[in-house]
Amino acid sequence: MNVFDRSINFDALFKFSHISASTQEHLKRVYGSFAICMFVAAAGAYINVVTHLFQFGLLTGLGALGLMVWLTATPHSRETEQKRLGMLVGFAFLTGINLGPLLQMCISINPSIIPTAFLGTATIFACFSLSALYARRRSYLYLGGFLLSGLTLLLLSTLINAFVRSTWLFTANLYVALMVMCGFVLFDTQLIIEKAESGDKDYIWHCVDLFLDFVNIFRELLMILGMSENKKKEKK
Template sequence: MNIFDRKINFDALLKFSHITPSTQQHLKKVYASFALCMFVAAAGAYVHVVTRFIQAGLLSALGSLGLMIWLMATPHSHETEQKRLGLLAGFAFLTGDVPVALDIMVFSFNSILPTAFMGTAMIFTCFTLSALYARRRSYLFLGGILMSAMSLMVLSSLGNLFFGSIWLFQANLYVGLVVMCGFVLFDTQLIIEKAENGDKDYIWHCVDLFLDFVTLFRKLMMILAMNEKQVKTILFKKKKKKKANL
């Protein structure tokens, strides 16, 4: 039997029989809004890179927080849909400034931004598809575990303000990266369950996924930046030692 004669039904890969058609339509709106957020956030990041206005990082963070609260306070209805989409776009634009501002202020390695973005996109896509293809509610048990892990990370970060341990800081970054991957699984299936129970607020559901993506991106960017800094430090020491031996 020739295994290469087997035909692969690619259409079956796009079918989610365990998700009702109405929820599938809801997910299409969610991910369409998510794509809009990514485009607007990329525009915000580009503007920040061009202007290199470092002080805008804090202003952008405060502005994005204000818009998110405004969006949260605006009820979901057909009449407010356009307004809420505008608030979502403004929130995404300002949020795109924050990781770039962090990169410029702390690391100044703009070369890692494309690598971090591509890596985040691949991780987010893989875990999203895992959540969509998995059995319904199979990852919802992660909620308690992830929140407990987040609480421990916050406490360790506060404690590290006094200890100043680089190892604890790095551990928080790597553990945070794993935790955010879990949140992608959890939030995706939670959105499905909310939609199945009648919650069709696709704009706010988009915010959940967008925040997961941004946080995951920041974690990965900081890890790559730290690794690049360590490599440059090692190379500098080797060159200095080589010159001293000549």
């Protein structure tokens, strides 16, 4: 028998037998909306970097928060679907604009940081998402408590560091935050599946969960790579 003469069944590779057909359709809508959010956020970030209109991001940050609250308060239905999609697009655009100052800082240090951070984020997000999709249902939901505890510790350490101003603590927070956000990709993906299996088909809000996970990972990687590049320049 020729061990090299084997064909790969790609249909089986992308078949999620443990997920119902209706939930698979729901996930297609979620990731389709996610792709739109990524494109709109990239446009917002590009506009801010080129025009320098929003340097501090207070108004755009409040606008993004307001749209998220409005989206939460608007029930999911066929009548409100287009309206809520508009809110989602606006939220993604303002989120991209808010990344502008951080992107400008990275450009001033080394422009290659941005594509490196984006490719790293895309790879991390894809790997953890696929892990959650292929894993046994509810196998990662236990992470919820640990992740919330991690966020609480990060908040406390950030408040402490506001007074201590420790570079070491700031750097440690970045790496811990990155690990927590990776965990949230696993948790949120499986939580979306369980909600969909239970009848919750609000793909717009589920898209927000994954979009925020991606943006937070991207932000952490930008800061980690920026600090690393700064240290290299200081040594020179």
